[in-house]
Amino acid sequence: MVSRQFDLVILGWGAAAFSAAIKASELTSGGATIAMIGKGPIGGTCVNVGCVPSKYLLEASHLAFNPRHPRMPGVGAVGPKLNFGKVMDGLRAYVDHARSAKYEEVIRHYPNVTLIEGLGSFLDERTVKVECPSGGEVSGSQVIIATGSTPTVPKIDGLKEAGYLTSDTLWNLNELPRRVAIIGGGAIGLEMGQALLHFGAEVTVVEALDSLLPQGEPEIGEALKERLEGEGMRIHLRARVGSAGKSQDGKYVEVITHAGRHQVTVDDIIVATGRRPNTGTLNLEVARVKTDERGLIITDRTMRTSSPGIYAAGDCVSKTLFLETLAAREGVVAVSNMFGQEAEIDHRSATWAVFTYPQVAGVGLTEKEFSRKNGSCSFRTLSLANLTKASIMGETDGLVKITVNPKDNKIVGMHIFSPSATDIITEGAYAVRHGYTVEDIIATSHVFPSLSEGVKLAAQSFIRDVSKMSCCVE
Amino acid sequence: MTSKNVELRVFVMTCDNCARTVAQGLRSQKGVEEAIVDVRAGTAEVTIEDSVITPEDLLRVPIFGERSHYKALVKRAE
Known part of the structure; x- marks a missing residue:
C-alpha cells in the first residue's frame, strides 16, 4: 500500500479546503506540501450544487417574471418567451465554467497541492486511509477536516417510492414542473420555490415551524410570507407531510395542518429540510475528534478540534450559520493558527442572506x-x-x-x-x-x-x- | 526541569544564512536549549525546557512572526 507524507492533509475539496490550501501555500511561498482529499466534483457544494446554480436559477426566473409584472404606470406587461431547457443548459454550462475558472484552473497554479480523489478516513491522529482505486495512506504533520455536508431527507411514507429532488439534484431538470411541493420553508426551499414560481410553476411550501426564516427578525419573515403569497405561492406553516406517493396525475403529498389533512397533487417533490455533516465515515473516534449530537465537529474559535494538530472548517463544524463565506474564513483561521498566527472566527459579524426577490x-x-x-x-x-x-x-x-x-x-x-x-x-x-x-x-x-x-x-x-x-x- | 525535543518544518529557507538566522532566532528564546536547522530538509530540531516554552510557542517567536518571511509548523514533539 502506498504511503505518502505531507505537511498538511486536508479532507475535502470545497470552499473551506481551498481557502486553507491557498493560505498555507501563501504563508510558505508554496513550500508546504499539501494533500487535498475529496470525492465528487471539485469545489464542493457552493459552486456545484449550492450558491452558484441557485443564484443563476433565481436571476433567470426574475428575468422571466418581472416583465410580466411591471411596477410603474405606463409600462405594460410583456411575457418573455421561456425555454426552460435552455435556461438549465445555461445554468449547467455556467457551473462548469465557474468550477473550472475558480477551482480547477486555480489549483493548477499551486504545484505544492496534490489532489487525491477518494473517501478518506482516519487510521490515527495523523494518518488517513483513502478509499480509491489506487488505495493508499496519507499522513500529515497537521490535518484539516473540511468535508462539508449533504441534504437530509426525512422519513416520510411513500416519499422514496414517489421520487423527489433535493438541492443536489434539482439542477438536472430539463422541463419545468407544472406543480411543485417543497418540504421545508428555509432559505433553500424558499429560493428554489420562488425561482420555480417565477418561471410559472404552482408552488406549495410545507414548513414545520410557525414562521419563515425564524433565525431572522419576525417582521421580515412575515413580510416575506406576504410577498410570496401575493405572487401565488401556497405556504403551510406549522405543517408536515404525512405521506407521499404516485397518483394518476403525477405525485401527491399529504399535508397535515391544524385544520386537518389534505392532498396536494404535484409533478415534483423537492425536499429542503436541512443538511447533515459528512463526518459519519471519517472514523473520527480514532483521531479523538469530538462531535456534537448532530455529528458536527466541535471546535473552538481558532478552529482547533479536541485533538491537537487537527482543525476543522466549513459546513462539518458545529455552529449556527452554514455559509460559504464563513467556511472560507474558517479555513484561513485554521491555517493561521497552525502557523502560530493567532486568529479567531468572528461569527458575530458574519452576514447571511436569502436570495429571494x-x-x-x-x-x-x-x-x-x-x-x-x-x-x-x-x-x-x-x-x-x-x-x-x-x-x-x-x-x-x-x-x-x-x-x-x-x-x-x-x-x-x-x-x-x-x-x-x-x-x-x-x-x-x-x-x-x-x-x-x-x-x-x-x-x-x-x-x-x-x-x-x-x-x-x-x-x-x-x-x-x-x-x-x-x-x-x- | 524536563526537556522536550521538537521537530519543526521550516519554510522559505533558501541558504545557509537563512538556516543560521532561524537557528539564532530560536536560540535567543528563553527556554530553548538548542536548535539545529537543516536548510535542505527544511527542518529544525529544537530542544526546549517545556515548563518555560511549549512547542506551539516556538511558532510565535519573532523569527516566525507575521513580518518575517520564515514560517514553521510543528512536525513532531516528544
Whole structure:
C-alpha cells in the first residue's frame, strides 16, 4: 500500500479546503506540501450544487417574471418567451465554467497541492486511509477536516417510492414542473420555490415551524410570507407531510395542518429540510475528534478540534450559520493558527442572506436575541415605504431593522428585506464588527436616492419620525 | 526541569544564512536549549525546557512572526 507524507492533509475539496490550501501555500511561498482529499466534483457544494446554480436559477426566473409584472404606470406587461431547457443548459454550462475558472484552473497554479480523489478516513491522529482505486495512506504533520455536508431527507411514507429532488439534484431538470411541493420553508426551499414560481410553476411550501426564516427578525419573515403569497405561492406553516406517493396525475403529498389533512397533487417533490455533516465515515473516534449530537465537529474559535494538530472548517463544524463565506474564513483561521498566527472566527459579524426577490440579509443579533441576553434593547424598523428609491421602484414591501445596545447606542444587529439587501448588509457588517453607533451611520454619506439610504433612515429613526422628515435632513 | 525535543518544518529557507538566522532566532528564546536547522530538509530540531516554552510557542517567536518571511509548523514533539 502506498504511503505518502505531507505537511498538511486536508479532507475535502470545497470552499473551506481551498481557502486553507491557498493560505498555507501563501504563508510558505508554496513550500508546504499539501494533500487535498475529496470525492465528487471539485469545489464542493457552493459552486456545484449550492450558491452558484441557485443564484443563476433565481436571476433567470426574475428575468422571466418581472416583465410580466411591471411596477410603474405606463409600462405594460410583456411575457418573455421561456425555454426552460435552455435556461438549465445555461445554468449547467455556467457551473462548469465557474468550477473550472475558480477551482480547477486555480489549483493548477499551486504545484505544492496534490489532489487525491477518494473517501478518506482516519487510521490515527495523523494518518488517513483513502478509499480509491489506487488505495493508499496519507499522513500529515497537521490535518484539516473540511468535508462539508449533504441534504437530509426525512422519513416520510411513500416519499422514496414517489421520487423527489433535493438541492443536489434539482439542477438536472430539463422541463419545468407544472406543480411543485417543497418540504421545508428555509432559505433553500424558499429560493428554489420562488425561482420555480417565477418561471410559472404552482408552488406549495410545507414548513414545520410557525414562521419563515425564524433565525431572522419576525417582521421580515412575515413580510416575506406576504410577498410570496401575493405572487401565488401556497405556504403551510406549522405543517408536515404525512405521506407521499404516485397518483394518476403525477405525485401527491399529504399535508397535515391544524385544520386537518389534505392532498396536494404535484409533478415534483423537492425536499429542503436541512443538511447533515459528512463526518459519519471519517472514523473520527480514532483521531479523538469530538462531535456534537448532530455529528458536527466541535471546535473552538481558532478552529482547533479536541485533538491537537487537527482543525476543522466549513459546513462539518458545529455552529449556527452554514455559509460559504464563513467556511472560507474558517479555513484561513485554521491555517493561521497552525502557523502560530493567532486568529479567531468572528461569527458575530458574519452576514447571511436569502436570495429571494426582494432579498433578505442579516448580521448580528436580532432584537429578541439581544434582549434575551441583556434584558433590554433598543431597535427601530424602517418601512421601505419611507424610502424614496424604493417608492420610485415600486418596491415598498421591505424594511430595515436596526438593533442597538441601549447603554452605548452601538449597533448589535441589522436585518434587511429589500432589493439588493445582500449588497446593503455589508454596511451592517462593518457596524457590528467595529462597534459603530447609529450616529456614525447618520454622519456617513449615503447616495440619494438609493436603497442603501434605507440604512441611514433606519438609523435616523432612532432620533426622529422619518415619516414626517424631508428627504434632505441630515 | 524536563526537556522536550521538537521537530519543526521550516519554510522559505533558501541558504545557509537563512538556516543560521532561524537557528539564532530560536536560540535567543528563553527556554530553548538548542536548535539545529537543516536548510535542505527544511527542518529544525529544537530542544526546549517545556515548563518555560511549549512547542506551539516556538511558532510565535519573532523569527516566525507575521513580518518575517520564515514560517514553521510543528512536525513532531516528544
